[in-house]
Structures are given as structure tokens and as C-alpha cells.
Amino acid sequence: MLYAIAENGTKIMPTYSGQRAICPGCHNEVGARCGHINVWHWGHLSGIDCDSWAEPLSVWHLRWQAYLASLGAEIEVNIERDGISHRADARMKDGLVIELQHSALSVDEIVERERFYQKMIWVFDIRSAYEKERFLIRTKDRYSSFRWKHAKKSIAYTTKPVRLDLGGGEIFRLKKIYPDAPCGGYGHWAYIPELHEQETKYA
Ligand SMILES: [Zn+2]
Numbered sequence: 001m002l003y004a005i006a007e008n009g010t011k012i013m014p015t016y017s018g019q020r021a022i023c024p025g026c027h028n029e030v031g032a033r034c035g036h037i038n039v040w041h042w043g044h045l046s047g048i049d050c051d052s053w054a055e056p057l058s059v060w061h062l063r064w065q066a067y068l069a070s071l072g073a074e075i076e077v078n079i080e081r082d083g084i085s086h087r088a089d090a091r092m093k094d095g096l097v098i099e100l101q102h103s104a105l106s107v108d109e110i111v112e113r114e115r116f117y118q119k120m121i122w123v124f125d126i127r128s129a130y131e132k133e134r135f136l137i138r139t140k141d142r143y144s145s146f147r148w149k150h151a152k153k154s155i156a157y158t159t160k161p162v163r164l165d166l167g168g169g170e171i172f173r174l175k176k177i178y179p180d181a182p183c184g185g186y187g188h189w190a191y192i193p194e195l196h197e198q199e200t201k202y203a
Pocket of ligand 1 (some may be wrong): 023024025026027028029044049050
């Protein structure tokens with residue numbers, strides 16, 4: 001995670017290896033991991049993240065979180081429901097949760113998260129599919145259709161709004177996906193310059 005709680009109660013980012021703080025979710029001790037390869041983050045001293053939904057922090061997450069923060073979102077928010085707590089990647093002021101998903105999810109995991117967050121939007125990282133032309137957009141018009149080779153098919157089981165991150169500030173707002181081969185569908189293509197800027201910043 002990117003933020004932990006310091007002794008004085010403030011939210012802090014890790015600044016040096018060996019630094020200690022408290023996890024806002026489980027209140028156990030976390031240590032700063034400031035290496036050369038991974039994004040600097042906090043890790044539980046126990047070695048196990050209290051949130052089973054946690055994904056390793058990537059530069060992709062940071063870029064999105066920076067962009068969403070510029071829109072007024074709160075980053076890494078612990079949300080509790082029925083005694084269970086999960087760390088949402090970002091939450092807008094109106095309560096909308098943005099779930100940033102880099103790795104693949106099963107259908108069950110998708111259903112479980114939608115049930116938990118309720119008011120949410122998915123952002124799936126499909127940059128490599130777009131780059132390798134496995135995700136092909138036919139026209140970048142008001143309505144764009146696409147073909148998707150080796151699609152992340154579980155996305156077809158989402159019931160909340162989906163944004164596909166194509167990279168370079170390009171976004172696909174998914175409207176319909178047909179999971180059967182050849183996988184395709186339609187939606188809206190958009191370019192977000194601010195998102196592209198964050199990408200350059202965190203390159
Ligand atoms: Zn924890």
C-alpha cells in the first residue's frame with residue numbers, strides 16, 4: 001500500500017527502508033519497502049497483507065491514483081461492510097469507488113467486489129493487448145466496435161461501468177462485450193490528456 005498511519009496519526013508515504021508505521025486497515029505494524037525495482041510501498045511486518053484483494057503496487061496504479069487525486073479523489077480508502085474491510089484504490093467525493101485492476105480476475109472475484117463496493121467503476125489495464133494489436137478498434141467514432149484476441153473474458157460478467165486503459169491516455173468506455181470467440185463488442189474511445197501527462201511523469 002502507498003499510505004500508512006504515522007505515530008502522530010497522519011497519512012504518510014514511505015520515505016526510507018526501515019521506516020515503521022501502522023496499517024490503516026488492521027492496525028498492525030508495517031515497514032517501508034524502498035527498493036530499486038518495485039514502487040516504494042508499505043508491507044505488513046507479518047509478510048501477509050490483511051486485505052486479500054491487494055494487488056502489488058505498480059507504476060500503473062500510481063499514475064491512475066495521481067490522475068484521480070487531481071480530480072479530487074481520496075487515494076487508498078478503507079471501506080467497511082458487515083465487519084469486513086477492504087482498501088479501495090480510490091474514492092471520488094460522491095462515494096464512487098474506482099477499482100484499478102492490473103492482473104486478471106475470475107468471475108467470482110468480480111461478483112464479490114461489485115457486491116462489496118456497490119457504487120463503483122472498473123479500470124482494467126489492457127495496455128499490452130492494445131500495443132500488440134490483440135485489441136483492435138475499428139473506428140474511433142462516437143460508437144466504436146472492437147475485436148479482442150485472448151480477451152480477459154471475465155470482464156463480460158461485470159455489471160458496473162468499465163473503462164479499459166489502452167495506454168498513452170487512451171481509454172475505451174466499454175458498453176458491450178461478447179465473450180464468445182471471436183470476442184468483440186462496442187463502446188466509446190476517448191483520449192484523456194491529463195492521464196497521458198501522468199504517464200509521462202511516472203515513466
Ligand atoms: Zn493491515
